[in-house]
Amino acid sequence: MDVKRNLVxxxxxxxxxxxxxxxxxxxxxxxxxxxxxxxxxxxxxxxxGKPDLQGIWTNATLTPLERPQGQxxxxxxxxxxxxxxxxxxxxxxxxxxxxDPNRPAPPQGGDGSTGAAGNVGGYNNFWLDPGxxxxxxxxxxxxxxxxxxxxxxxxxxxxxxxxxxxERMKARAGTGQYDHPEYRPLAERCLLSFxxxxxLVPNYFYNNNLQIVxxxxxxxxxxxxxxxxxxxxxxxxxxxxxxxxxMGDSIGHWEGDTLVVETTHFPLQxxxxxxxxxxxxxxRFRRVDANTIxxxxxxxxxxxxxxxxxxxxPFNATNELIYEYACHEGNYALANVLSGxxxxxxxxxxxx
Amino acid sequence: MIERRVLxxxxxxxxxxxxxxxxxxxxxxxxxxxxxxxxxPDGKPNLNGIWQALNTANxxxxxxxxxxxxxxxxxxxxxxxxxxxxxFGAVGAVPGGVGVVEGDDxxxxxxxxxxxxxxxxxxxxxxxxxxxxxxxxxxxxxxxFPFQILQSEKAIFFSYEYAGAVRxxxxxxPGPAPVDSWMGQSVGKWEGDTLVVTVTGLNxxxxFDRAGxxxxxxxxxxxRYTPQGPDHLWYEATIEDAxxxxxxxxxxxxxxxxxxxxxxxxxxxCVEFVEELxxxxxxxxxxx
Amino acid sequence: MNxxxxxxxxxxxxxxxxxxRSVMAHHAFGAEFDPNxxxxxxxxxxxIEWVNPHTWIHVETVKDGKPEVWMVEGGTPNTxxxxxxxxxxxxxxxxxxxxxxxxxxxxxxRANGRDVTxxxxxxxxxxxxxxxxxxxxxxxxxxxxxxxxx
Numbered sequence: 001m002d003v004k005r006n007l008v009x010x011x012x013x014x015x016x017x018x019x020x021x022x023x024x025x026x027x028x029x030x031x032x033x034x035x036x037x038x039x040x041x042x043x044x045x046x047x048x049g050k051p052d053l054q055g056i057w058t059n060a061t062l063t064p065l066e067r068p069q070g071q072x073x074x075x076x077x078x079x080x081x082x083x084x085x086x087x088x089x090x091x092x093x094x095x096x097x098x099x100d101p102n103r104p105a106p107p108q109g110g111d112g113s114t115g116a117a118g119n120v121g122g123y124n125n126f127w128l129d130p131g132x133x134x135x136x137x138x139x140x141x142x143x144x145x146x147x148x149x150x151x152x153x154x155x156x157x158x159x160x161x162x163x164x165x166x167e168r169m170k171a172r173a174g175t176g177q178y179d180h181p182e183y184r185p186l187a188e189r190c191l192l193s194f195x196x197x198x199x200l201v202p203n204y205f206y207n208n209n210l211q212i213v214x215x216x217x218x219x220x221x222x223x224x225x226x227x228x229x230x231x232x233x234x235x236x237x238x239x240x241x242x243x244x245x246x247m248g249d250s251i252g253h254w255e256g257d258t259l260v261v262e263t264t265h266f267p268l269q270x271x272x273x274x275x276x277x278x279x280x281x282x283x284r285f286r287r288v289d290a291n292t293i294x295x296x297x298x299x300x301x302x303x304x305x306x307x308x309x310x311x312x313x314p315f316n317a318t319n320e321l322i323y324e325y326a327c328h329e330g331n332y333a334l335a336n337v338l339s340g341x342x343x344x345x346x347x348x349x350x351x352x
Numbered sequence: 353m354i355e356r357r358v359l360x361x362x363x364x365x366x367x368x369x370x371x372x373x374x375x376x377x378x379x380x381x382x383x384x385x386x387x388x389x390x391x392x393p394d395g396k397p398n399l400n401g402i403w404q405a406l407n408t409a410n411x412x413x414x415x416x417x418x419x420x421x422x423x424x425x426x427x428x429x430x431x432x433x434x435x436x437x438x439x440f441g442a443v444g445a446v447p448g449g450v451g452v453v454e455g456d457d458x459x460x461x462x463x464x465x466x467x468x469x470x471x472x473x474x475x476x477x478x479x480x481x482x483x484x485x486x487x488x489x490x491x492x493x494x495x496x497f498p499f500q501i502l503q504s505e506k507a508i509f510f511s512y513e514y515a516g517a518v519r520x521x522x523x524x525x526p527g528p529a530p531v532d533s534w535m536g537q538s539v540g541k542w543e544g545d546t547l548v549v550t551v552t553g554l555n556x557x558x559x560f561d562r563a564g565x566x567x568x569x570x571x572x573x574x575x576r577y578t579p580q581g582p583d584h585l586w587y588e589a590t591i592e593d594a595x596x597x598x599x600x601x602x603x604x605x606x607x608x609x610x611x612x613x614x615x616x617x618x619x620x621x622c623v624e625f626v627e628e629l630x631x632x633x634x635x636x637x638x639x640x
Numbered sequence: 641m642n643x644x645x646x647x648x649x650x651x652x653x654x655x656x657x658x659x660x661r662s663v664m665a666h667h668a669f670g671a672e673f674d675p676n677x678x679x680x681x682x683x684x685x686x687x688i689e690w691v692n693p694h695t696w697i698h699v700e701t702v703k704d705g706k707p708e709v710w711m712v713e714g715g716t717p718n719t720x721x722x723x724x725x726x727x728x729x730x731x732x733x734x735x736x737x738x739x740x741x742x743x744x745x746x747x748x749x750r751a752n753g754r755d756v757t758x759x760x761x762x763x764x765x766x767x768x769x770x771x772x773x774x775x776x777x778x779x780x781x782x783x784x785x786x787x788x789x790x
Contacts, residue, residue, distance in 0.1 A: 047393025047505055054506050101761040103680075106739050106754060110675030118670025120741040121754035126765040127695075127715025129722075178671065179636035181627045188668050190623055190693065206719045211520060213507040215400050220502045220509055222518060224718065225692075229511045229518050231500065231617065245619040321526060323718040324533040328623045329485050329557070330691030332750075333713070337671045338634035340744025344674070345636075347746070530726035531690040531717060 041289050043257060048216045051257045051287050056322060057315035059295070060131030060208035062088060065201055065311065067144035067152025074143055074152060081134045081141040088132055095125035129206040137294055137312045145201065145311040154273060154309055161274050161304040178341030181334065186270065188334055190327035193225035196272045197247050198263050198281050199297035201313065209322050210315070219252060219259065226327045232261050239265060246270060248281070259285040275304035291317040390582060394505045397545045397579045401501060402610040402617060405494035405587075408449030410481075412563035413603060414458065415451030422446060422562055423476045436476055446562075452494070454602040458565060464596040471564025479562055483630060484622035486517050486534035488558030489551045489573050490589040490603065498610060500617050508540055508547070513617045521549055529553025532569055549575040568595040583609040672713075673752045677742035681710055681751070682759075685734045690717040690727055697753065699736055712738050712753040720765055735759050 044052040062084050067074075076084075110119035135142045144152035157165075177183055187194035195203040200223070202208040207224040214220075219232040232252040239249045249265040261283040266276045284296040293315040300308035344350075392398050408416070421433035421444050437444045460468060471478055481487065487495055497514040508521040521540035529537040529552060536554035540547055556569040574590040585607040592600040632639060683701035686709060695714035700707050717725075740754035756764045 052506075054504060096763060096766055098761040098763065099755050099757050101737060101757065101759055103737075103739060103755070103761075105678040105680035106741065108676060108678055110741075111754070116669060118668070118673070119675045120669050120673040120752055122669050123713065123715050123753045124756055124763060124765075126763060127719060129719040176636065181631040181634070184668075187693075188671075189627070191621065206716055211507075211509075213502045213504055213509045215502050215504050218400075218500075218502055220511060222509070222520070227516060227518050229509075229516065231502075231511060233616065236616075239616075243618075246621055320722045322520070323530075323721050324535060325692045325716070325718060326486050326534045327693050329534055330689065330696075331693060332696065332711075333668065333672055333694055335631065335634065336743050336745060336748065336750060337668050338631055339748070340672060340674070342634060342636070343745040343747060530721045532727070 043287060046214055046216075050214070050216075050254060051259070052214065053212045053219070053259060053285055053287055053293060054214050056209060056211050056318055056320070057293060058209050058318045058320075059200055059202045059313050059315050060129065061135040061145075061202055061313065062131050062133060063135035063142050063145055064204075065145045066154060067146065071143045072151075074140070074147060074150075076134060076141040076143045078141070080143075084134055085132060088130075092125060127206070129208075130204050131202065131208065135312075135314050137314055138288075142312070145313050146309055147312055148310040149307070155306040157274060157304055158302070158306055165274055176341070178338060181338060184334065184337065187226075188337065190226060190331050190334070192228065192246060192270065193223060197223060197228060197270075198230065198250070198266075199283060199299065199311070200295060200315075201297075201311070207325060209318065209320070211322055219261075222322065224322045225325045227325050241265070244268070248279070257286065261285070272299065273304070275299070275301035278303045388582065390579075392503060392505060396503075396505075396542060397547075399501045399503045399508070399547065399577060399579070399585070402498045402615045403501060403585060403607045404496075404498040404610065405605055406608055407452060407494065407605055408447050409452045409494040409603070409605065410491065410496060410561055411446050411449060413451065413453050413561050413565055414563070415456050416446070416449055416563075418448040419446040434476060452603045452605045454604060457601075459598045459601055461596060461598055464566070468564045468566060471559065471566055473564075475562065475564060478564070480558055481562065482626070484515050484626045485557065486515055487512075488534055488554060489519070489536055489538070490575065490591075491558060491560055492517055492519075492535070493575075493587060493589075493607070494605065497620060498615075498617060511617065513620050515620065515622055521547075532556075534558060536573070545579060547575075547577040549577070551575065566596070567591070567593045570595045577607075580606070583611055585609075669752060672743055673741040674744045674746070675741055677744075677746065679710075679738075679740060679742050679751050681712070681736075681738040683710070683736065685730055685732055685736060687732070688727070688730060692716050692718070697730075697736070697738075697756065699738065708749060710738075711748075711750040712740065712756065713750065714753050714756070723765075725765065730764070736764065737761075 046052050046054075106121060111121045113119055113121050116122060135145060146152045146154065149155055172183075175183070181189060185194070186192045193203060194205070195201050200210060200221070203225075209224045211222040212219065213222075217234045217236075219234060221230045221232070222228070223230075228247060230247050230250055232250040234252050234254075236251040238251055239245075243249070244265050244267040246267060247270070248263040248267075250261050250263040252259055252261040254260070263281045263283070264279070266272075266279045268276050270276055272279060279299070279301045282298045282300075286294045286296075288294050295313045295315050296310065297313075298308050298310045299305070388400070389398055392400075411422075421437050421440075423434035423437050424431035425434045426432075432438070433440075433444065458468075476482070481491075481495075486492075492499065492510075492512050492514065495512070495514045497512065499510055499512040499514075502509045502511065506523075508523065510519040510521065512518065517535055519535050519538050521538045523540055525539045526537070532553050532555035534555060534557065536551040538549050538551050540549045542548070551573040554567075554569065554571045554573070556567065556571075559566050571591070571593045574592070576586075576588040578586045580586050586604070587607050588602060588604040590600050590602045591597065628639065681699055681701050683699040685697060686700045687698040689696040689698070693716065695717050697712040697714060698709055699712055700709050702708070735758070736756060737759060738751070738753055738756050740751040742748075743750045758764065
């Protein structure tokens with residue numbers, strides 16, 4: 001399709017222009033455009049000459065973080081991508097069909113639903129908004145967000161990390177996962193969302209939106225859930241080692257037209273695949289066209305991962321709004337989970 | 353006519369005093385904020401910075417004398433602090449304050465006035481601040497915690513240290529808020545050098561202060577932020593809520609900028625801090 | 641008719657794998673609701689709490705001739721708000737049929753909204769944007785969807 005090919009060519013051209021790293025306030029001087037392509041895109045800049053990353057973006061995508069088994073290549077064929085996207089669309093269509101108004105209550109003992117639906121069927125599909133397209137970076141349809149290691153998977157964890165995890169499990173032996181609120185996942189406690197937050201990986205459920213506001217000395221990244229605003233201090237220094245805020249401590253600087261953010265000081269209660277104390281996340285934000293920021297992240301923790309890993313996610317501009325996600329204020333669920341466990345123990349006579 | 357010798361002595365004395373004074377009033381440490389421009393590139397007043405109110409409005413918007421506690425029970429002579437707070441001693445006492453309400457009067461309708469008294473008496477059970485609920489507007493601005501204003505040519509955003517509350521100030525009106533929210537929907541515009549923010553879509557769950565001053569979901573707040581020099585904002589908020597008050601009323605106060613070079617928001621994610629309070633009774637084995 | 645309206649979204653044809661922690665870590669449906677306590681409710685909406693992390697629809701049913709109000713758990717309202725739904729979209733008094741499972745806490749009349757429909761079986765809300773257009777705004781030939789209210 002002509003428009004699509006031109007779009008891809010235009011994107012590559014824009015990337016090439018951006019790669020020159022022109023930073024004059026006046027903007028870049030693009031090469032003469034080849035015939036048939038609209039005027040090349042010029043990087044919008046803020047008043048202090050930096051690339052303008054501001055706006056509302058979505059990182060929703062069908063592409064998973066890790067390469068699925070049986071998919072050796074980073075780049076999907078058009079047919080593979082179309083299959084994924086059509087499957088999602090068809091599923092949504094199918095689940096939008098009317099139900100039988102005479103349907104009975106669901107089966108005793110559970111309805112057999114797996115994963116998040118937890119054998120009780122979860123809720124209707126219309127509440128979800130996981131993403132409709134595969135991730136496209138530099139014209140490539142991606143099979144995984146992770147690009148390095150080349151197999152697209154998180155590297156194995158170190159022996160040291162394995163030992164740490166075993167210690168943690170030993171400490172919890174004999175306890176139940178519903179005994180205390182502190183045993184529940186951070187998202188259920190409304191402390192953070194159910195993605196890692198840093199890096200800005202989508203959660204594959206909903207509300208995969210973020211807002212960026214940029215001043216000369218700060219960049220603010222608001223994730224819709226849980227109204228978490230990360231304020232990056234441009235040219236700043238990290239906080240003292242004993243200060244460990246949720247989402248870590250972020251400082252940033254510009255390398256040409258790329259914003260580079262370094263985050264460390266994660267609290268121990270916020271592990272990313274078991275890494276927290278020595279976790280460092282480096283993020284690179286590069287705007288490549290009117291509608292896209294190419295986001296690249298590297299996760300390193302030599303005490304947890306055998307080697308660092310890197311991923312890429314396109315942030316796509318959206319005209320939609322971010323709404324308040326006041327989680328704790330409406331959190332009936334946590335109380336239900338805990339009181340449910342106590343109630344069930346009484347019923348089954350298993351309380352101690 | 354003053355004798356020359358006396359004049360010389362006075363002059364020396366003044367010069368000495370000036371030198372001594374200069375030593376005490378040494379220039380503040382060099383700061384990147386010293387280069388802070390008065391205006392953003394689009395000519396608007398530069399509100400970027402970390403701001404905080406310095407008053408007791410969060411205890412009580414109206415003028416008030418100091419009190420022993422925030423919650424009381426009957427005592428043999430005078431009411432005494434409630435059992436749940438007595439261990440705090442003087443730390444739990446309420447400081448006196450000048451009051452921030454124009455006219456020092458909140459014009460409640462009769463039913464709403466009674467509700468305010470009931471709120472205050474039942475403060476321990478009812479103040480949403482205790483549960484780390486989002487504070488709403490305008491309370492977020494005069495909590496004893498700083499907030500950061502991030503202002504570019506395209507956006508104005510408030511990030512509050514308290515509970516990580518946030519407000520995106522829409523510079524283009526998105527239309528009526530589809531549902532109510534804790535922090536409402538803020539739409540901003542400039543009137544000269546004053547940022548005027550209209551807040552609608554607020555739910556009825558927040559209070560104005562720890563004295564039980566309250567509102568309905570009809571609340572509309574009109575805020576005005578006017579710079580008074582590089583480190584001060586004059587803040588006014590007009591409260592309109594025909595279900596609760598007989599007329600609009602106004603609060604006003606200065607907001608002070610944190611000028612130390614290391615100034616930054618800390619984090620106060622108090623949701624974690626209230627888990628024992630809210631969910632302790634559901635533990636498998638309650639804490640003793 | 642198979643009315644599997646579950647959210648087992650993770651298992652798509654291409655073997656979608658979730659990022660970060662496991663799916664179970666967030667959506668504690670299995671932690672909150674009892675598979676041994678299935679319910680079917682038919683009743684009128686008395687109130688909708690458009691809150692996060694879950695919307696709660698309060699429905700008044702009649703049991704043994706007496707009114708009984710159940711709270712039915714939905715999802716985040718934010719997704720629906722972006723599709724133009726507001727607090728006025730579903731009027732008080734709207735009749736619904738709900739099937740699901742009661743909370744493990746049997747002292748509460750709360751259940752998950754496994755499938756929430758009108759009396760004729762239509763889903764309470766639709767799952768698509770309506771235009772079928774992708775939501776990521778990547779394609780400049782796509783007309784951007786207007787935010788609600790404009």
